[in-house]
Amino acid sequence: xxxxxxxxxxxxxxxxxGEFHVFGSYTLSEQEMxxxxxxxxxxxxxxxxxxxxxxxxKGLIASNWHLCSIWMRxxxxxxxxYSLGVVDGRRNGAGLGFQDLKILKxxxxxxxxxxxxEIIDKAERILKxxxxxxxxxxxxxxxxxxxxxxxxxxxxxxxxxxxxxx
Amino acid sequence: MPIIDCxxxxxxxxxxxxxxxxxxxxxxxSSTGAAPEFVTITITxxxxxxxxxxxxxxxxxxxxxxxxxxxQNYLNAMEARDLKLANSFIxxxxxxxxxxxxxxxxxxxxxNWGKVRYKKIAKDISSIDxxxxxxxxxxxxxxxxxxxxxxxxxxxxxxxxxxxxTKNSKIISQEIWNDLDLMKEA
Numbered sequence: 001x002x003x004x005x006x007x008x009x010x011x012x013x014x015x016x017x018g019e020f021h022v023f024g025s026y027t028l029s030e031q032e033m034x035x036x037x038x039x040x041x042x043x044x045x046x047x048x049x050x051x052x053x054x055x056x057x058k059g060l061i062a063s064n065w066h067l068c069s070i071w072m073r074x075x076x077x078x079x080x081x082y083s084l085g086v087v088d089g090r091r092n093g094a095g096l097g098f099q100d101l102k103i104l105k106x107x108x109x110x111x112x113x114x115x116x117x118e119i120i121d122k123a124e125r126i127l128k129x130x131x132x133x134x135x136x137x138x139x140x141x142x143x144x145x146x147x148x149x150x151x152x153x154x155x156x157x158x159x160x161x162x163x164x165x166x
Numbered sequence: 167m168p169i170i171d172c173x174x175x176x177x178x179x180x181x182x183x184x185x186x187x188x189x190x191x192x193x194x195x196s197s198t199g200a201a202p203e204f205v206t207i208t209i210t211x212x213x214x215x216x217x218x219x220x221x222x223x224x225x226x227x228x229x230x231x232x233x234x235x236x237x238q239n240y241l242n243a244m245e246a247r248d249l250k251l252a253n254s255f256i257x258x259x260x261x262x263x264x265x266x267x268x269x270x271x272x273x274x275x276x277x278n279w280g281k282v283r284y285k286k287i288a289k290d291i292s293s294i295d296x297x298x299x300x301x302x303x304x305x306x307x308x309x310x311x312x313x314x315x316x317x318x319x320x321x322x323x324x325x326x327x328x329x330x331x332t333k334n335s336k337i338i339s340q341e342i343w344n345d346l347d348l349m350k351e352a
Contacts, residue, residue: 003258007271018267022278114282118268141282145316 004082011160012132017122023074023115028062030109036066049109062107067149071138074115096133096154105148113140113148120152129164131156168194169206176211177226183209185232189298233303233332234294240337241307245288249273257336264342283346287313289326305330311344324349 030049037046041063044051052060107113121135134157140149170190174183187207194205214225236255243252252273262270270276280287292309306329312322326344330337 003260003271006258016269018263018269020264020268020270020275020279021272022275024278025281114278116279116282143316145282 007082012122012134012157013160013163015119015122015134015157017119019119021078021117023071023078023117025112025114026070026074027112028066028070028107028109030060033060033062033066033109036069037063041065057106060109062111064101064103064149067103067107067113067140068101068151070113071115071140071149075117075138094156096156099152099154101149101151103149105142105146107142107148112143115140123154126159126164127156130158132159133157167204167206168198168200169208170194171208171210173210173212175217175224175226176213178229182229230335233305233330234296236332236335236337237294237305237307237330241289241291244273244277247277249277255337257333257338260337260339262340262342265344265347283316283350284321285314285316285318287311301333303332305332311346315350321349 034047034049037043041047043063045055045057045059045061046052046063046066049060052058116139118137118139119134120137123133123135125133127133133154135152135154137150137152139147142148172186172190174186178186187209190207191202191205194200195202214223217224240252240255243249243255256273260271262273262276264270264276268279270279289307289311290309291307293307295306297304297306306327308325308327310322311324311326312320314320324345326342326346328343329341331339
């Protein structure tokens with residue numbers, strides 16, 4: 001069994017609290033911040049480097065939603081790496097929602113963020129006699145090692161059928 | 167005064183026979199309380215022509231790479247950031263448990279996590295100790311860490327101990343304890 005098969009074939013019961021993944025690092029450019037801001041967060045501190053100098057942020061900063069979108073992209077790419085060549089994709093279900101999104105430091109052009117994902121809780125409840133719920137803490141750290149973003153996500157994970165009511 | 171005679175099919179290297187004698191000595195000392203100088207080990211080699219099991223003559227198996235050597239090679243590869251080589255020492259189910267009960271399943275993730283904690287890090291190893299339970303070996307490596315924080319300040323003398331579980335010449339798990347986070351806050 002390969003590493004990818006081992007990780008992807010686990011049931012809810014096999015996944016430990018504490019499991020830790022690093023989705024990767026990403027460097028934001030000024031142009032990318034402006035493009036995202038112009039399309040989805042049209043506030044001058046996300047769209048206009050000069051005008052942003054006169055705001056309380058004293059320069060361009062990335063939108064919260066931009067950071068979340070980068071997290072999403074890195075997460076999918078990372079998880080796809082584990083699913084390559086694996087037919088059995090039973091482990092993951094849908095996301096049930098985000099909680100407690102916090103942006104703790106401004107992210108500026110040229111900053112490199114590293115995104116981590118840690119499983120922090122496994123609820124006892126069983127949904128539709130099939131799914132368990134796994135809570136993860138997701139964080140982004142800048143190039144100085146400072147925490148800049150944090151939120152939690154609940155996702156479904158399939159329970160071992162041998163442990164469910166027949 | 168234990169006197170232990172081992173019969174071995176001939177063909178094992180001198181190093182393997184010496185290692186066997188050392189470990190039998192240790193086993194005798196720990197189980198009987200005898201001091202090493204009172205434990206005598208003799209090895210009698212038997213020609214494969216004079217050795218038969220299950221109606222078949224046998225040849226000696228190749229001695230495995232010793233667990234302490236596996237760990238030393240793995241740590242050297244990790245310090246050199248040679249992930250291809252480091253990955254060759256680990257089992258598919260390998261995981262690293264770090265302080266705070268963070269469980270990593272890939273060496274790449276472990277090294278990437280380090281990038282937001284320090285610029286570089288290296289181990290000064292005081293000793294590598296072994297214990298066994300059948301084919302399972304447990305390797306304890308301890309010493310101090312040195313390196314450079316992200317702000318450019320250097321650090322040294324930070325205690326660590328790593329416990330490794332190996333089986334069939336592969337590393338199954340690594341458990342890490344150290345004072346890195348305590349020293350960072352200091």
